Amino acid sequence: MICSIVPPYMLRKLAAQDEPRLRAVARAAKESLLHIRSLQAARALAAPATPPGIRQAKPGPPKRTIYDAGTSEKLPGKLVRNEGEAATGDAGADEAYEGLGSTHRLYAEVFGRNSIDGAGLPLDATVHFGRLYDNAFWDGRQMVFGDGDGQIFQRFTKSLTVIGHELAHGVTQHTAGLVYRNQAGALNESMSDVFGVLAEQFLKQQSAEQASWLIGESLFTEQVQGAALRSLKAPGTAYDDDVLGKDPQPDSMDGYVRTSADNGGVHINSGIPNRAFYLVASALGGRAWEAPGRSGTGHLQVAPCRPPARSAASPRRRRPPPRSFSAPDPQSMTPS
Amino acid sequence: MKITVRRSGGLAALTQIWTVEAVTIDDKRRWMPIVEACPWDNADARSAANQPDRFMYAIRAGQRRATLPEKAVTGPWQVLVENAKTEGQESRRR
Ligand SMILES: [Zn+2]
Numbered sequence: 001m002i003c004s005i006v007p008p009y010m011l012r013k014l015a016a017q018d019e020p021r022l023r024a025v026a027r028a029a030k031e032s033l034l035h036i037r038s039l040q041a042a043r044a045l046a047a048p049a050t051p052p053g054i055r056q057a058k059p060g061p062p063k064r065t066i067y068d069a070g071t072s073e074k075l076p077g078k079l080v081r082n083e084g085e086a087a088t089g090d091a092g093a094d095e096a097y098e099g100l101g102s103t104h105r106l107y108a109e110v111f112g113r114n115s116i117d118g119a120g121l122p123l124d125a126t127v128h129f130g131r132l133y134d135n136a137f138w139d140g141r142q143m144v145f146g147d148g149d150g151q152i153f154q155r156f157t158k159s160l161t162v163i164g165h166e167l168a169h170g171v172t173q174h175t176a177g178l179v180y181r182n183q184a185g186a187l188n189e190s191m192s193d194v195f196g197v198l199a200e201q202f203l204k205q206q207s208a209e210q211a212s213w214l215i216g217e218s219l220f221t222e223q224v225q226g227a228a229l230r231s232l233k234a235p236g237t238a239y240d241d242d243v244l245g246k247d248p249q250p251d252s253m254d255g256y257v258r259t260s261a262d263n264g265g266v267h268i269n270s271g272i273p274n275r276a277f278y279l280v281a282s283a284l285g286g287r288a289w290e291a292p293g294r295s296g297t298g299h300l301q302v303a304p305c306r307p308p309a310r311s312a313a314s315p316r317r318r319r320p321p322p323r324s325f326s327a328p329d330p331q332s333m334t335p336s
Numbered sequence: 337m338k339i340t341v342r343r344s345g346g347l348a349a350l351t352q353i354w355t356v357e358a359v360t361i362d363d364k365r366r367w368m369p370i371v372e373a374c375p376w377d378n379a380d381a382r383s384a385a386n387q388p389d390r391f392m393y394a395i396r397a398g399q400r401r402a403t404l405p406e407k408a409v410t411g412p413w414q415v416l417v418e419n420a421k422t423e424g425q426e427s428r429r430r
Contacts, residue, residue, distance in 0.1 A: 134348070135346040135348070135389065135390070136347050136389060137346075137387060137389035138388050139386075139407075140386040153348070165389075169388040180386075180388055188388065192388070216348070229348050243428065244350055261342070261344035261392070261394070262345040262349050262351070262392065263392060267345065267346075267348075267349030268349060
C-alpha cells in the first residue's frame with residue numbers, strides 16, 4: 001500500500017502546496033492522508049468482541065440420529081436410534097450415540113457452541129458402513145464409521161477421540177473452512193485431533209498431565225504393535241509395527257513431509273500443530289479444554305477473515321523451503 | 337502392462353498398494369477392456385475437498401494415470417479398483 005511508504009508529515013507538507021505545478025501532487029497527498037485517517041480509525045476500533053459461539057449462545061440438547069448401513073456403502077442407511085430412545089444393543093450404534101452426546105456436551109458446556117454449525121444442526125451418523133471398512137469420515141453432512149477388517153482395525157466407534165475427530169470436521173467446515181490440502185489441510189486435521197482428544201479428556205475429567213493424548217486408542221487389534229493412530233504428545237511414536245511400519249508423523253517443521261499422497265500429507269503433517277497444542281496445554285497445566293481449548297475455538301471463528309494458511313488454489317507455485325519452527329519450550333512459558 | 341492402485345489417506349493414513357502385472361496375452365485380453373472403460377481424461381480429484389478422512393486413490397495403468405477421491409470410484413473405476421484389489425499383489429508403503 002503506497003500510503004504507508006510516504007510518511008504522513010511529508011504528505012501534509014505536500015498537501016499544503018499551492019503552486020500550480022504541484023497541484024496534482026497536493027491532491028494526491030490529500031487523498032493519501034484521508035486514506036491513512038480511515039485506516040487509523042479502523043485500527044483504533046476496539047478488538048472484535050468474543051466471537052459468537054464462545055460462551056454466548058444458549059446451546060440446546062443434541063439431536064442425534066444413528067443409521068445402520070448394514071455393510072453397504074449407501075448413506076444414510078436404516079434408522080436404528082433416534083434422540084432419547086433406548087440403547088439398541090448394537091455396540092457400534094450405541095457407541096456412536098454416546099460419543100456424539102459427549103462431544104456435543106464439550107462444545108455446549110465448555111465453548112457455548114450449539115452443535116456443529118452453532119445453530120443446533122442435528123448430529124447424524126452411520127455405522128457398519130461398507131464391508132470390513134477400515135475407516136471413518138465426515139461426508140460434508142454426517143459422520144460415517146466402518147467396522148474395521150478385524151485383522152488390523154476394530155470398529156471405528158470404539159474410541160471417543162475418533163467420534164470427536166469426525167464431528168470436529170463438521171465444525172471446521174462451518175467455521176474456518178480450512179482447505180483440505182497441504183498445510184491448510186494439516187491444520188484442518190489438527191483441529192479435529194485436538195477436539196477429539198478434548199472430548200475424551202472432558203468426559204474423563206482428565207488434566208493435561210493425566211491424559212493419554214492419543215487418537216484412536218483401542219482401535220488396533222491385539223495383533224498390531226501400537227497404542228493408537230496418532231499421539232499429540234509425541235507425534236511419530238503411536239505405532240511401530242512389522243506390517244504397518246512406523247508412525248510417520250513429524251513433530252516440528254523440520255520434519256515437514258512433502259507428498260502427493262493423502263491430499264498432501266494432511267494426516268502426516270498434522271503432527272506439527274498437534275504437538276504445538278500439546279506443549280501449550282502442558283505448559284499451562286490443568287485442564288486442556290479450558291484456556292488452550294478456548295483459544296482453539298477462537299481461531300476457528302477468526303480464521304475466515306484471513307487468507308488461508310496455504311490455499312489449494314496454487315499448489316504448483318515454487319516456495320522456499322519451510323523455515324524451521326521451534327515449538328515453545330514448556331519450561332520458559334509462564335501460565336497466564 | 338502394469339496396473340497399480342495406491343490408496344492413501346483415510347483417518348489412519350496407512351497407504352496400501354495393489355499391483356497387477358498383465359503379462360500374458362490372456363491377462364492383457366482381460367485387463368485391456370477394464371482399463372479402456374475408464375474415463376482417464378476426465379478423472380477429477382477436486383471433490384475430495386468436502387469429505388475429510390476419505391481415502392484417495394492414485395491409479396496407474398501403463399502410461400495412464402488418474403487421482404480420484406473414494407467417492408468418485410464408481411462405475412468402470414470401481415470395476416478396475418475392485419479387480420486390482422482382488423488379484424493384485426498387496427503391499428504397504430512404510
Ligand atoms: Zn480427519
